Amino acid sequence: MKISTHQIVFLLLCLACFLPVVNPPIALAIGIVFAQLAKNPFQEKTQLTINWLLKMSVIGLGFGMNFDKALAAGKDGFIFTIISISLTIGAGLLLGKLFRIDQKIAKLISSGTAICGGSAIAAISPIIKADSKQISIAIGSVFLLNSIALFLFPAIGHYFNMSQHQFGIWSAIAIHDTSSVVGAAQVYGNEALEIATTVKLARALWILPVSVLFAFSSHTALKNIKIPYFIGLFILAILANTYIPNLDWLAPKIVAFSKTGLTLVLFLIGSGLRYNSFKRVGVKPVFLAVIIWVFISVISFLGVMEIIQ
Template sequence: MTPTRVAAAPGGWRALTPGLLVAAAAVGVSAGIHLVVPVVPLLTVCVILGIVVGQLPVTRAFLDGVLAPGIALSARRLMRIGVVLLGLKLSLVDVAGLGWVTFFSTVAVVLLAFSGTWLLGKLFRLPGSEPLLLATGFAICGASAIGAMAGVVRAKNSDQAAPIALVTLCGTLAIFVLPALWHPLGLDTIEFGHWVGAGVHDVGQVVATAQLAGSGALAIALVVKLTRVLMLAPIVAVAAVVERRRSVTTTAKRPPLVPLFVAGFIAAILVRTFVPLPDEVLGAADGLQTVLLAMALFALGAGVNLRRMLTTGSRSLLVGLLSWILIAGLALTAVHIAG
């Protein structure tokens, strides 16, 4: 697949349509699976389905052929639009409601998790952009963050494969592992929700995990999680600045100082905070955002080469597991500080 060539794909929308239709159909199939197995979030199912489809020789041929332009568009453009709409979930009023201690401890968890995961990736000599993508996905919001960061730093598809697979694996494990540790750790329902929001990767995985402790735990988990999502804007913007400076010494086209989708994400947060939007509008935006991210995550999953990852990705797996433990520990520390 060649995502950077989508705009110049021969045939325009005619070339894009097959891949877009397949990605949309995959969302429908994933929704059916999610209804049967509701404990696994829809977006996680989409990633897993994409990974499975991407390993089959028959479907791989189509993914690399006629479906490639539409799949590439889903992975890049639809991902960015979905991230913008994700901003409508977050109101600064809700963030302020956490209190300063919880807010700053959540920001600290993101920054320490990001730095720690990046350093682990460098220590284990992961190739290319893998350390950065792993750090972004694990510290902020899973595969969505990986897709957003990959577009800014022009990461290769091969660099995205391991981070996407690992953030899906570890986030899914969290759905089962964290509830098992809830009572042994002596956490009440609100503390458990805080821990989940600060330590689980994807928004859907947070919902699936926190809802087991009731509506109070789910509410705090979502606000804490969306506060972590808020950190996507500054971290991606910093990466864009670094990439822009690096491109000065190369022949590569310089990226924008602030990526357009990051500006849109911030604008959406401000709209959600200061403009009284009807519930119908928010509901429609939420539904569209879910569909767009689901299509994008299926496309990203389809780009994962498990055979290559299993033969050469043992270091990536170790970094992912260590990062997962690091983030869970940092999040638990934040819970005790806030308590």
């Protein structure tokens, strides 16, 4: 099979993500620039790769964590998680009605912002019977803000002298998608990365109760609910790293590979963020996404700065 110059350039940029100088924000920026100049030549395969590589990379990060510390981080983020999810979904649905936005789009954007971005949208969409256009609008709105957050949040954290602990909690609550949470926290520091990953995945488990609520309100069968099984493997990785002896030689290699994998994931995500796609989203859904994102970002920032020392 003949490979075009376009495809070769894309593959070389993928390989560049393995270079030490390419961090998650740079990888995302390269992907976005590429997307404006040329269409991703492997778009369908890219979506499948993002899905599996993100899960494998997050599981791999578990080999760099201690179970007791992870449990403590989960406890610290628990109360923030409950409050933020309730406020975000409630505000999103209310504002959706106020702005006369399609309620299915409002539900998708609200759950994506509240829980874990694209994963939540993918889980909720079959339950509320959203069509491809509604899903595309929600994902486009959420991923646009994810991209901004990846660059903006570390700068805000440093400006306000947030500790690693504070930033880890805040980024896990206020950034939508797991990939951008981990990317921003990875730039901020190793402790922030551990805390953010743990809190974000604990947050992702709330897909289940939220899905059940939407299923009942939409009169949909519970069999349509998707369970994020990979989070269990992430926990097993933490337990293995904490309690299985003689993993010292292997665990750092797995973590290093996982960080590189996440950098590649963000390049691949960026390569699909074309300007024309966002033009089709429309103003109202993006406006809704921005309002509830800013709302939960500010509220969670103030809460973290006040409570977490």
